[in-house]
Amino acid sequence: MGEMTRAWPVDTLARVPFWVYQDEANYRAELRRIFEGPTWSYVCLESDVAKPGEFRTTFVGEMPVIVVRGQDGDVHAFENRCGHRGALIALDDAGSVKNAFQCVYHAWSYDLRGNLIGIAFEKGSNGRGGMPSDFCKADHGPRKLRTTTLCGLVFATLSPETPPIEDYLGAEILGRVRRVMDKPVQVLGRFTQGLPNNWKLYFENVKDTYHASLLHAFFGTFRITRLTQGGGVLVSPDGAHHASYTIGVPEDAKSAAYREQGIRSELDGFRLADARLLDSVDEFNDRIQLQILTVFPNLVIQQVQNSLAVRQILPKGVEAMELHWTYIGFAGDDAEMRQRRLRQANLVGPAGYVSMEDGCVGGFVQRGAAAASDELSVVNMGGEGTESMDTRATEASVRGFWKAYRRYMGY
Amino acid sequence: MLERVVRLNADYARAIDDDRLEDWPGFFTEKCLYKITSADNHRRGLEAGVIYADTNGMLRDRVAALREANVYERQTYRHLVGLPALVGTQGEVTRAETPFLVVRIMRDGTMDIFATGRYLDALVDDGGALRLRERVVVCDSGRFDTLLAIPL
Numbered sequence: 292m293g294e295m296t297r298a299w300p301v302d303t304l305a306r307v308p309f310w311v312y313q314d315e316a317n318y319r320a321e322l323r324r325i326f327e328g329p330t331w332s333y334v335c336l337e338s339d340v341a342k343p344g345e346f347r348t349t350f351v352g353e354m355p356v357i358v359v360r361g362q363d364g365d366v367h368a369f370e371n372r373c374g375h376r377g378a379l380i381a382l383d384d385a386g387s388v389k390n391a392f393q394c395v396y397h398a399w400s401y402d403l404r405g406n407l408i409g410i411a412f413e414k415g416s417n418g419r420g421g422m423p424s425d426f427c428k429a430d431h432g433p434r435k436l437r438t439t440t441l442c443g444l445v446f447a448t449l450s451p452e453t454p455p456i457e458d459y460l461g462a463e464i465l466g467r468v469r470r471v472m473d474k475p476v477q478v479l480g481r482f483t484q485g486l487p488n489n490w491k492l493y494f495e496n497v498k499d500t501y502h503a504s505l506l507h508a509f510f511g512t513f514r515i516t517r518l519t520q521g522g523g524v525l526v527s528p529d530g531a532h533h534a535s536y537t538i539g540v541p542e543d544a545k546s547a548a549y550r551e552q553g554i555r556s557e558l559d560g561f562r563l564a565d566a567r568l569l570d571s572v573d574e575f576n577d578r579i580q581l582q583i584l585t586v587f588p589n590l591v592i593q594q595v596q597n598s599l600a601v602r603q604i605l606p607k608g609v610e611a612m613e614l615h616w617t618y619i620g621f622a623g624d625d626a627e628m629r630q631r632r633l634r635q636a637n638l639v640g641p642a643g644y645v646s647m648e649d650g651c652v653g654g655f656v657q658r659g660a661a662a663a664s665d666e667l668s669v670v671n672m673g674g675e676g677t678e679s680m681d682t683r684a685t686e687a688s689v690r691g692f693w694k695a696y697r698r699y700m701g702y
Numbered sequence: 703m704l705e706r707v708v709r710l711n712a713d714y715a716r717a718i719d720d721d722r723l724e725d726w727p728g729f730f731t732e733k734c735l736y737k738i739t740s741a742d743n744h745r746r747g748l749e750a751g752v753i754y755a756d757t758n759g760m761l762r763d764r765v766a767a768l769r770e771a772n773v774y775e776r777q778t779y780r781h782l783v784g785l786p787a788l789v790g791t792q793g794e795v796t797r798a799e800t801p802f803l804v805v806r807i808m809r810d811g812t813m814d815i816f817a818t819g820r821y822l823d824a825l826v827d828d829g830g831a832l833r834l835r836e837r838v839v840v841c842d843s844g845r846f847d848t849l850l851a852i853p854l
Contacts, residue, residue, distance in 0.1 A: 478748060479748060479749055479750040480739065480743045480748040480749065480750025480751065481740075481742070481743060481748065481844065482740065482743075482752055482844050482845075482846065483844055483845040483846070484845070484846050484847075484848070484849070485845055485846070485847045485848065486848065487847075487848060506773065508770075508771040508772070508773070509767055509771040509772065511771075512767070512770050512771035513766075513767075513771070561766065561770055563759075563763050564757075564758075564759030564760070564762045564763050564766075565757050565759030565760045565762075565763055567757075568760065568763065613845075618750040629749075630756075632750075633749055633750055633751070633754050634754060634756070634760075636750050636751065636752075636754055637753060637754055637755075637760075637764075640752045641752050641846040641848075641849050641850045642738070642752040642753050642846075642849065642850040642851065644767055644771070644772065647772055647774060647849040647850070647851060648772065648773045648774070648849075650848045650849035651773075651774055651775060651848050651849055652773075654848065
């Protein structure tokens with residue numbers, strides 16, 4: 292267990308000390324208490340490990356893990372660390388094995404549940420050497436994680452205490468996951484974005500509904516009326532998870548004329564030369580054009596019009612993280628929908644019209660606050676609470692993050 | 703033809719590196735494909751790109767967004783473009799594959815190898831000028847540092 296050397300300076304959720312993005316001991320404690328603690332980390336899509344023996348390698352916090360479909364059809368996860376000398380067991384991002392993994396270093400082998408099943412020269416050679424006769428293979432394997440699946444997503448946890456995923460999320464957020472992930476998915480592409488900031492700055496950014504129209508000027512600059520009649524933010528009771536959404540005006544969605552009028556201004560000079568970028572379909576039949584959802588501590592599920600993606604947050608030290616983007620569609624998409632998703636992927640990702648700024652703004656905070664470890668960040672929009680609100684001019688979901696964070700960390 | 707492709711690539715790289723982004727769509731035909739992807743996605747047949755434009759208008763929109771809307775720290779690229787390999791012709795279309803290396807220079811002087819890869823091009827004579835009907839930018843790595851604003 293990492294030793295924390297600092298005390299939380301204030302009671303209110305509306306202030307956050309900057310050292311929380313800078314302190315090495317605090318970071319080590321986060322890995323133990325949050326990522327290796329009683330939380331569900333998203334690890335991969337179920338379709339990534341569709342058949343027995345298919346695996347993906349990823350991380351839970353900084354712990355390398357193997358996620359693999361067992362012969363029994365269940366998804367298993369275990370630490371990607373040989374029980375012998377600690378080398379990585381699997382070296383590829385993805386692949387398929389028959390019924391065992393073998394460490395390249397000394398050929399120790401593991402079944403699909405992570406049990407140590409074979410030791411090269413266990414009995415020695417010509418009666419000499421070998422492992423002691425009382426060496427128990429069952430005591431020397433990589434740590435095993437529990438897994439759970441939800442709507443095609445695979446989550447893993449090291450803790451026996453993590454509640455079932457449905458309880459972990461709460462009914463409201465669960466409903467918002469099911470809303471988007473309601474059909475078998477198809478992967479359209481994967482990209483990794485390296486961000487020069489502490490992982491929490493990105494997680495807060497995604498939960499922050501206040502910044503969207505201010506930092507991301509794309510929609511405003513091109514006078515793309517977002518046809519917004521409303522929106523809001525849902526925060527799970529424990530504060531940990533959220534879903535923010537924007538609702539379109541009720542309209543005859545098939546009317547190209549309305550769309551033309553809606554997305555272009557008569558008055559200004561900036562217009563999209565090719566407005567097909569925003570030619571979207573109300574595929575979930577609820578007029579919600581945009582939904583951003585977070586699952587503490589490492590998952591974002593994004594619907595920006597018809598662009599869908601899951602984003603996995605991986606901490607990589609105090610001042611670095613990776614964002615793993617998986618762009619998805621559904622197996623049943625027709626050619627037109629597929630093209631639409633490919634075009635609308637321009638809105639998101641490392642080069643996204645309404646997301647590229649999120650790649651650099653965390654670094655701006657990291658650098659701006661470099662000498663301010665004892666100063667406090669202000670998270671006061673919409674008060675001090677963490678309740679769901681029917682406006683996005685609030686930082687309720689960011690405060691929700693800190694509520695959950697402080698509980699897991701013992702602050 | 704090889705010389706024409708070399709000249710096109712040289713002009714293309716200079717336009718981007720000299721911050722004449724407004725000239726960049728002019729290297730493409732009106733109906734075109736410009737996509738930035740990774741070798742891994744390309745090999746697996748995964749179609750999505752970090753940038754995906756299937757008309758010249760989408761390229762112009764990209765430039766307008768970079769100029770007017772998007773926020774990113776001041777940076778420039780230096781493209782080093784290798785020699786094209788002409789890999790085939792189909793009717794009026796010439797296919798070429800050209801390696802590139804892009805160094806990113808940040809405002810504080812930090813220089814990084816931002817991307818390496820190859821351009822997979824379909825080229826056509828468009829009223830006397832050689833233009834790109836298709837440029838698929840296949841980056842060797844699928845990891846992008848911070849953000850990708852300026853095109854490759």
